[in-house]
Amino acid sequence: MDFDDTPDEAAWRAEVRAFLAEHKAELGDRAEEGRAFDNEVSRRRQALLYDAGYVGVTWPVEAGGRGGTPMQQAIIDQEVARAGIPALINLIGIGMCGPTVIGHGSDDQKDRYLRRLLRGDDVWCQLFSEPASGSDLAALRTRAVQDEQGDWHVTGQKVWTTLAHLSDYGILLTRTDPDVAKHRGLTMFVVDMKAPGVTARPLRQMTGGAEFNEVFFDDVVIRDSERLGDVGDGWRVALTTLMSERLTLGGGGSDIGANVEKVAEHVASRIGALAEVRQALVRQDFARSYVATLGARYTGYRLLTALSRGTFPGPEASAGKLAGTRAARELADLAVRLLGDDAVYAADAAGNAGWQMLQAGLPGMAIAGGTNEVLRNIIGERVLGLPPEPRADKDKTFRELAAAGA
Ligand SMILES: Cc1cc2nc3c(=O)[nH]c(=O)nc-3n(C[C@H](O)[C@H](O)[C@H](O)COP(=O)(O)OP(=O)(O)OC[C@H]3O[C@@H](n4cnc5c(N)ncnc54)[C@H](O)[C@@H]3O)c2cc1C
Incomplete structure (x- = not known):
């Protein structure tokens, strides 16, 4: 890797730096605001940066991005940090939820969601972890059952959901078939966080903040058109999210x-x-x-x-x-x-x-x-190619595992 900017990169850096300097007062100050997000202020900041072309640079143009390079995005990140501007409120949306919608959503979902997500008009969260499934994510229990009209009814609990209390939408991983192996009976949806039956309760962290939540779903109705990917293919969809997450982090x-x-x-x-x-x-x-x-x-x-x-x-x-x-x-x-x-x-x-x-x-x-x-x-x-951990649950259905208390 060449550690020096190319002439193009230097020009881009100068442009970004000048914009941030000119708008510093509106963009805010990290040291003053701390880590907690003020919902309105944070959304305005993201809109200002998006309208200037500095959010979602690598996203395709049709998804609201610029079709730019990872290097351009990295330069923006470095300059934002250098200028002491607070983090974007919708980092989970941009880093994890958006790429999942781009990879698996319908054209209609992409049209409705992506640009607003990048602009901070809508904030998104990632509803994966549950009280008994974090590292072992595929053991999750939140159920989605389809009715005769084709709508899905979701019941269960998620936990540690960052920014759920401020979010407009979330990507929600559910179990739709307990009678197949645990990785195979999952389905992903976009859920409206303001829908009846969704309750987000902030959890206090040792930093003093309360940015993540437990989230309860009590017979929440989700239209089939809000499904991401095929029924039963939720694990593959979730891998898109997790790969994007790894890159973001x-x-x-x-x-x-x-x-x-x-x-x-x-x-x-x-x-x-x-x-x-x-x-x-x-x-x-x-x-x-x-x-x-x-x-x-x-x-x-x-x-x-x-x-x-x-x-x-x-x-x-x-x-x-x-x-x-x-x-x-x-x-x-x-x-x-x-x-x-x-x-x-x-x-x-x-x-x-x-x-x-x-x-x-x-x-x-x-x-x-x-x-x-x-x-x-x-x-x-x-x-490194070391021997894998033993996986005793591979050939059992989720229902068998749950009955055995796994
Ligand atoms: C700040 C923060 C933000 C988060 N935001 C979100 C979010 O927005 N959305 C979301 O869905 N989740 C979120 N999470 C949850 C996070 O993904 C889980 O906490 C994480 O996956 C670990 O799961 P767990 O807490 O259930 O721990 P467990 O999986 O129960 O792990 C407990 C301990 O066992 C160890 N362990 C588990 N399995 C193995 C193994 N196979 N080999 C060796 N050791 C093992 C772990 O390393 C850990 O030390 C967040 C968590 C934090 C801390």
């Missing part, structure tokens, strides 16, 4: 956990006499953190290189998420350890208020979108 182009220099600056300004603070140990910690940061950055660049060449990174994208969360964790721990109480006030590497907020959010990042252990299994089996 894999850090292609973003510098997740970067900026060790920022910690060093903070520490140097707060604790003048670094030399006296067991300097050798402190230096060793900085070096370890710096190496982890570079590991994350270059793994992200490998993804970006693959995308730029038009290939779709496979399970090695899991390595990007692993490296990113590890680097961010090391850096946040180091900052909190060295800065002490000051860590509460000094802005973190991404410009958010307080290193301790990043530290408190990181255990969640190591779980969301595939836990570290599950990602290591994927890398072991599918990248």
